[in-house]
Structures are given as structure tokens and as C-alpha cells.
Amino acid sequence: MLDPLASLGRAGLSVLASLGRAHLLLANILAGLPSLLIRPRLLLAQLYGIGVLSLLIIVVSGLFVGMVLSLQGHYVLSQFGAAESLGVMVAASLVRELGPVVTALLFAGRAGSALTAEIGLMKATEQLSGLEMMAVDPIKRVLTPRFFGGLISMPLLAAMFSAVGVLGGWFVGVGLLGVDDGAFWGQMQNKIDFEEDVINGVIKSLVFGLVVTWIALYEGYDATPTSAGVSRATTRTVVQSALAVLGVDFILTALMFGG
């Protein structure tokens, strides 16, 4: 009779324990920063795997998102005779929201899942235990470079997404729909504030980079060391990163622009 109650309690405790392990892992990862600074070459390899290889999908998506924004925005704005504000609309939505958020979602799918699968497989094939046997801390050697690789790549990728998106919006708005070139850029520069919009967007993308990389590394490190376990962990990374990014985005937006 008390079985349902017990299973509810077990579920609650396991969630708490998992949260606790995630935070301990983050603390251990951050503690590995000094040894990473001694061997920056480890970071280089991760910047290549996480940043450079994500470049193509980010740039192409940014271009198309900017072009679609411009088409849709022009349709609505021209009904109010405000088609000149197209630049503001495209730039504000990209810099404030779509740049960081869509980049983070793509980043979770492209880089986050790869990180989880890689570390989960390292665990399943006992490479992590092997490192430990050789008195090498696997967290410092394997996880810390990946964490900072993600943390550095994400804002750069988001900035490229926004910049390419604005150019795509300019191409459609000015090139195809005939919005005035001067008004497009002029109104944009008038309305988009460097600190209020651009810097807040960069802060957002930094936070998303931390959240996505952290979830990916934790899921990989905590995965059940079997093929099924790694597969489940990879799925969880993508789902939880997406939910976390959208949730955190609401909180950050409310803090930055809500007041």
C-alpha cells in the first residue's frame, strides 16, 4: 500500500542526488582550470571539435533565419507603412533572442550530443578508469578542456549567427523587397543599443554555453556504461539542454529586458 509513496520518494531522492552529482562535477571541472592553463594545447583540440566543426551549421542556419525574418517582418511592417523599420526588427530579434537561443539549440544538437557520446563511450570502454590507473585525473584531463572549449565557442558562434542573420535579412530586405538601404542601417543603428542589446545577447550566449556544455558533460560522465546507456544519455542531453536553454532564456529575458 505504501509502495507508490515509496517510489515517489525514491524518484525525488534520485533527482536530488543527480543534481548534487552534477554540481560536484562542475566544481571539479572548474578546479581543473589551472592545469588547463599549463597545457593550452588540450583546449585547442576541443575548440576545433566544438567550435570550428559547428561553424557551417551555425552560419547556414543564421543566414536562413535572417532571410525568413526579413520576409515575414516585411509582410507585417509594410501593412503599417513601416517597412523602413525592417532593419530594427531583424537586428533586435536576432541579437536579443534568436541568435543566442537558436545557436544554443543547434549547439546542443551538434556539439552537446557529440560530447556526451564521446565521454559515455570513454566510460563504457574503461578509458576513464585507465587514465585514473595512470594517476591522471580524467576530469582535469578530459572534461575541463571540453567544458572551456564549449564556453568559449558558444558566444563566438552566437555572434556569427547574429551577424550572418543581419546580412541575410539585409540581402532579402534591401536586395529583393526594395527597402531603402540607408533607412535599413540607419534605423537599426538608432534603435539597437550596444550595451542593452548586444552585450546582453553575449551574456545570454555565455550562460547558454555553460548550461549546454555542463549538461552534456554530466550526462556523458554519469551515463550507464553500456551501448543502451550511452544512447539514452545522448538523447537526454539534447532534450534537457533544449528545455534548460528555453527556461533559462525566459529568466534572463525577464531580468534583462522585463524591468
Added chain:
Amino acid sequence: MARIRLSEILVGAFMALGFVALFFLAMRVSNLSTATTGEGYTLKAHFDNIGSLRVRAPVSMAGVRLGRVEAIEFDQATYQAVVTLRIAERYDQIPSDTFANIFTAGLLGEQYIGLDPGGSPDMLTDGDRIEFTQSALVLEQMIGQFLLSKAEDGGE
């Protein structure tokens, strides 16, 4: 060795591209290149009603932007709005009897401050107050006056 060199070059290009994108957002998309904060001098103007004027709204003369609204405060003694304007350094020939109006850009656009130059030989300097001001036109008040005058016409 060649592989490491190649990945070094690619990472370098990636980071450079990222910073170029940030620079593009800063200079071309946002107002960093035209920002006047911290430079130039400030003027004050008292308005009975500023409508929906906001901080950072443009201040212009003859349609050319000279500066921005830096701060909006409320004076409890006179029940007026005190608007601080920051004007760019190079526009230092604004006569002391200049008239400050609050205009609206377009029918539904944002409000800005338009300056009409006076004829005085004295120029405004840092911290001076613009004496002559015209409040914002509030649409509801205009409609109210219009209806009132219509009603008076109808009564005769």
C-alpha cells in the same frame, strides 16, 4: 605535425571570425559608433508634460541629430519634468533663447526633442537651462478640445 598546425590555423580563423562578427554587431548594427554618452555638454529643459518621451530619445535641430536625452527627472516644487540633454561637443553655437519642442516622428513614431534656434548672441554652455519649452501634444487632450469646440459650435 601538419595536422596540429592545420587545426591551429582553423581554430585561429574561427576565433578571428567570432570577433569580427562581434565587431560587426558593435559598429554596424548597434549605436556604438554614433554613441555620444560621456562626451559633449549637457543642457536642462523644464517641460509641463513630456508625453511618452524616453531616455536616449534624439535631440535634433533642423532635422539633424545633435545629441540625446540623457535623463528625465521630476521636480516636486514646480511639478514639471526636468529633461537633461546631452549635446555633442562640436555643436556649441546654440543661442540662449532657443526653443525646445517635443515632437513625434510620424503618426505613431517615438517622441524626440526638436530645437528651434533663437536670435540671441549669447550661446548656451554646459549646465545651462533652456527657458522656452513647448510640451508634448497629447492625443487625448487634442481630441477632447476638438470635441469641446464642436459641442460649442453645435450649441449656437
